[in-house]
Amino acid sequence: MSAASSTPVYTGTRESNGVIRALLTDLYQITMAYAYWKSDKMDDKSVFDLYFRRNPFKGEYTLFAGLEECVKLLQNFSFSESDINYLKTVMPVEQEFFDYLAGLSAKDVTLLAVDEGTVVFPKVPLLTVEGPLAVVQLLETPLLNLINYASLVATNAMRFRMAAGSSKSLLEFGLRRAQGPDGGLSASRYCYMGGFDGTSNALAGKMFGIPLRGTHAHAFVTSYSSLREIKSRKLKRKEGSEEVDFVDLCLKWQTQLASDMSFLADQVGEGELAAFIAYAQAFPDNMLALIDTYDVLRSGLPNFCTVAMALHELGYQARGIRLDSGDLAYLSSVVRAVFCKLAKQYQLAWFEKLTIVASNDINEDTILSLNTQGHDIDSFGIGTHLVTCQKQPALGCVFKLVEVNGQPTMKLSEDVEKVSIPGKKRAYRLFGADGTALVDLMLQMEEDVPSVGQRTLCRHPTQESKRAYVSPARIDLLHHEYWKNGKIMKELPPLGDLRKRAFESMQTLRQDHKRALNPTPYKVSVTSSLYTFIHDLWLQNAPIGELS
Amino acid sequence: MSAASSTPVYTGTRESNGVIRALLTDLYQITMAYAYWKSDKMDDKSVFDLYFRRNPFKGEYTLFAGLEECVKLLQNFSFSESDINYLKTVMPVEQEFFDYLAGLSAKDVTLLAVDEGTVVFPKVPLLTVEGPLAVVQLLETPLLNLINYASLVATNAMRFRMAAGSSKSLLEFGLRRAQGPDGGLSASRYCYMGGFDGTSNALAGKMFGIPLRGTHAHAFVTSYSSLREIKSRKLKRKEGSEEVDFVDLCLKWQTQLASDMSFLADQVGEGELAAFIAYAQAFPDNMLALIDTYDVLRSGLPNFCTVAMALHELGYQARGIRLDSGDLAYLSSVVRAVFCKLAKQYQLAWFEKLTIVASNDINEDTILSLNTQGHDIDSFGIGTHLVTCQKQPALGCVFKLVEVNGQPTMKLSEDVEKVSIPGKKRAYRLFGADGTALVDLMLQMEEDVPSVGQRTLCRHPTQESKRAYVSPARIDLLHHEYWKNGKIMKELPPLGDLRKRAFESMQTLRQDHKRALNPTPYKVSVTSSLYTFIHDLWLQNAPIGELS
Structure with missing residues (x-):
């Protein structure tokens, strides 16, 4: 029962076959x-x-x-x-x-x-x-x-599943807040068993075949400060091989939507627009943007719609947006209303159904309260309260x-x-x-x-x-x-x-x-x-x- | 992003050198x-x-x-x-x-x-x-x-350390309630860093050199139902090689103490006494008994004192007792009073200072409340609330x-x-x-x-x-x-x-x-x-x- 004096090699809690070691006992x-x-x-x-x-x-x-x-x-x-x-x-x-x-x-x-x-x-x-x-x-x-x-x-x-109902998508985002690496892996595995639809945890995806989900973080947005930082302005049409200047196309749509959606083009974050453009260039078929880095309604949503309409012109359909702060019931409804307005105006039925993901410190009670208030969220990304089981x-x-x-x-x-x-x-x-x-x-x-x-x-x-x-x-x-x-x-x-x-x-x-x-x-x-x-x-x- | 269809081999969150894998990310x-x-x-x-x-x-x-x-x-x-x-x-x-x-x-x-x-x-x-x-x-x-x-x-x-003060011993017993194997190991490691004195987690003891603590569980007590189950009745004196009938010696002390301590020999648990005797035969120099399996004051404490006095007659000193239920402030004080009484009566100064460990769902507030009430606990064994950080x-x-x-x-x-x-x-x-x-x-x-x-x-x-x-x-x-x-x-x-x-x-x-x-x-x-x-x-x- 000697005191700690040197740092032994960390041999892990499991044998090489993944089974926990007999010595892991009291x-x-x-x-x-x-x-x-x-x-x-x-x-x-x-x-x-x-x-x-x-x-x-x-x-x-x-x-x-x-x-x-x-x-x-x-x-x-x-x-x-x-x-x-x-x-x-x-x-x-x-x-x-x-x-x-x-x-x-x-x-x-x-x-x-x-x-x-x-x-x-x-x-x-x-x-x-x-x-x-x-x-x-x-x-x-x-x-x-x-x-x-x-x-x-x-x-x-x-x-969480019972609270959200069967029509909502539930995603486990808890790895960073779990009890260490293995805690995170157990959380992903058993949340999926308990009715979640996917996880952000890439290793859990590999080991247990759980569907993986995730797009980008605030840092991706803040890493861009202007459109000048976009190194290649091109994007290929979905059909055929023609490449167009995607930045120009986005700026055209920005002007158009500024009047449709009543936003001020000089008030949207230019860095945020640049980030969304870069993300769309990487994932033109899978564009889901986090829109709350600066201001959801004055910047994030206009920028997303700008890029989504430009993508559409090239034959792609954007996936949707994620909200990570603010009043989720209110914001999701305003966002949905804008999607519906544009869907009608441009006759794009799918635009109405763009996915709205919410992910701000959500717990079971938040979902129940959102249900009571009414909201337009399709998917919840849940981390801390899910994996730490904060309630108990x-x-x-x-x-x-x-x-x-x-x-x-x-x-x-x-x-x-x-x-x-x-x-x-x-x-x-x-x-x-x-x-x-x-x-x-x-x-x-x-x-x-x-x-x-x-x-x-x-x-x-x-x-x-x-x-x-x-x-x-x-x-x-x-x-x-x-x-x-x-x-x-x-x-x-x-x-x-x-x-x-x-x-x-x-x-x-x-x-x-x-x-x-x-x-x-x-x-x-x-x-x-x-x-x-x-x-x-x-x-x-x-x-x-x-x-x- | 395919759905789960088969169970892949569990490859663990860490590489063979114990370092977490790059894929353990969002x-x-x-x-x-x-x-x-x-x-x-x-x-x-x-x-x-x-x-x-x-x-x-x-x-x-x-x-x-x-x-x-x-x-x-x-x-x-x-x-x-x-x-x-x-x-x-x-x-x-x-x-x-x-x-x-x-x-x-x-x-x-x-x-x-x-x-x-x-x-x-x-x-x-x-x-x-x-x-x-x-x-x-x-x-x-x-x-x-x-x-x-x-x-x-x-x-x-x-x-917990600030609440308990520097003179108390704090032991981490959280492995069974942590977030899986690795969660338990992290808990042991970082609780020791944060001022605990030891852990029950044997693997953590090995890997990080943390002092190990632990004696026995309720199951050890309930696994015995009578003195007839003791297979060898012998115990060697600490000095020399003479072996005595330890069961008889305990029964002699039981009679003596029943009058000193006013307990009824027919009300103490015979199985519990048998368990304490067996434990003392295994660890005559390290006898710390869990005394709340049946009834602390009518059975557990009398049985412990019986065995401790018999051990003393053979040259050994018992270590103390553990309480895992009931009113810890009250029980610890009654137990200490009995220890003091016997110490005085038999002129055994060390008997007064026998260790009292408490381990029943203790959190920071319990310790603060015990401090206010006054108690005679020397050592706290803390699991669930420590490792799950129940407060937050x-x-x-x-x-x-x-x-x-x-x-x-x-x-x-x-x-x-x-x-x-x-x-x-x-x-x-x-x-x-x-x-x-x-x-x-x-x-x-x-x-x-x-x-x-x-x-x-x-x-x-x-x-x-x-x-x-x-x-x-x-x-x-x-x-x-x-x-x-x-x-x-x-x-x-x-x-x-x-x-x-x-x-x-x-x-x-x-x-x-x-x-x-x-x-x-x-x-x-x-x-x-x-x-x-x-x-x-x-x-x-x-x-x-x-x-x-």
Whole structure:
């Protein structure tokens, strides 16, 4: 436990195959492993549940994400020689323990999990991990690390999607504000799973096949100060090979539009016009301009329309504009009105439909408020509030031992919500005739599986009076074996499929569970038998107080 | 820009040497690079400032962190062949552009930076990056990514340190709640820099030499249900080789203490006692027990004292306890009172000083509130709120072009706070005779450097009436060349030295800048000449409105 004295080589959090390293765990997992080993308890057959206690963001649903990385962690789990050598300096214990550590793998671990991309609820395990006590304990920290943020940010993305509606395009622009490089990559991956349409993160595009989006920044605009800086004035017509003086063409349109749109040609930023011209020369078929560097209505919008009309004369269609400051509801409406006016005047139907992107510190509430005010934005570029999950920056998953050597265990707490549900369990989702999810039901392993059409009593896990009969029209088993005997047991679908599953899973939820304000809690329940079992064990373990 | 269809191999955010990959950037940096290249502007000499506009957490200071990673990014900056091949699928443009991209490096870039670990303030550049326009633009996203979170979490750590005082031990336990693996590693690294004493993150311990801390979790306790599960009952005396029946010894002490401490031997958790015994057998010299699994006062504390006294009889000293739930002020005081009582009764002075660690969802306000209430905690284990920076999860650094080809540039905004300070600048920190930092002063490159003892007029950058004369007793140049001509120009100190620098830098700040509630803003100023220059350029660029 020596103090920092030199800077070791940064070896990264992942092995060369991209899987996170076994040493990326809390020290106490290793000290516990030693204590288990020392008392010959390391191979006790244990069952741990990974779950969360409350949905994030004051909502009533959560998207489960991060499973693929967990399975790959199990597939590759082992300590390197270099890691073992380091641990020897931290814990001066018997060499035999380090030999034991060096030989560890996850081959005797079984992982049951909800399918990634499914909507999930508090208390129902996302993962149930069975295996030798010390090994499963060592897995706690990396499993929590891989699930917590992934599920949180996927849920956040889905909330933005619910707020924006299905017709809007949602783009993730968060790389610069995420928790370091890997935080940025996780954000891009799981925001796409949670219903976003694209990302600005080029590496995420490459690694996960996420559609990439992005045009230019303010710096591109401020890097130009006058039209004299444009080195080649030419642009080729879209059809044919004729090259025209594009700068002259833009200036012609500037004069024309100054009267159509009532702007003053001497008030528009000349540098901004130069930048838009240069950008149009580079991307004549993909011209989307950031128009708020100087003044949206007096400079940015006139300059964009100038270049867009000049492009049109050469056979190209501009894409649209981006707003990164100011009153987005008002500005987007004024911009749309101008697009409509020009569309009508020049009989260019597509001009009316130019894309308006907004990207100024947008959060879920901003979108809800824009919806109320009315706006003309087609696409939102969202960074900081999406990736940092500003409303609630941690999900709070926990990993609790529920059974050891066949004996159920439980952690008590003065806070009823924190009491864990002991024993290995099965969990089902019960659906109504219209396909709506009614309730999640947990039962003990030896209980009969509920069946379609049969009245089943579902009880609140801790509140005695809360219970209801349900006659399900469909029953889904929630957990599936993903890893057993050292093998991946179930296919890990590509990201695009997980994204589809997320939308499908959300569709089974009643609207009142999904609304932004005061949503109705979805019911998570236990069978009568499990209820009695929990409460008996609880009483058995809780000391009796003495008031004095 | 194809949709996700298959799962590519996860190649990680970093190259094998740990440096982040050039492709970890926003797509718009690459589209801009293309537009610059297309108009032969890619080598325009540019200057960008990286700075933030407001201190985080409603505070008035920020710790600068992340510089070493930035320098290493410059040292290794290049696009791999595989990355270029991917970009070709995203942007179907000329092969010559991709040849240009493939040949890029940061050899023509110069990096000026504040020393890492220094206290910094809004508007003063943390980095000034000079070089070819397209290259520096490409660096924007990774530089922001590396600085934003590092500085935010280091600042957060320092705020916890200020709240807790120098005598408390602060431990970072955040790996499981961070933004993925790398987020967790960055958190550990920069929390240590910001004044924490240790981390639970074993990989961070290895990579950065941070002291590791951690004992055991609730699961360790719940994994035992009775004393029968203890396989070997023996423990060796610290001196000599005699082995005794440690379980019997504990049971003897249980009987003794039940009367000393007035607890009921049949109300303590037998499984918990078994767990503590097993842990003590593994770490007889390092026994720190988590005592809140069942009931702190009726079970956890009696069981700990039982084992601690038995250990003492064999020549060992226990370390202490950890509380992870409940009323920490109250419980820590009751626990300390019991330690004092036993210390007195058995004349064991060290028993009074056993360590009390608290770790239940602690944030800065919890510590401040505990200080007000009075408590007996020695050490705080802090996770979620520290690493997610729950109070403000993003710092909001920006990267603004301030000069191109020798011409100053500026981004306007309706929000005065968002207007950038144009041109390449020099910055100094002016100190009073007692070593206190008085003001940061930015000046134009051609201006005379302020000198010690000389009255210097310092003006607020935007508010005309705010100005003051300062006669500094010491003047520190804030920026130093860290990278030039393809070489590292200044030593990158090890993490432990950066941590020392952070404490030293904080000590130069007046107390009222550092206090938690309504701190006084530290002054950031410009010279008269720079003030006039900013405002002239501003008027020159801002369009004039017409009220109608």
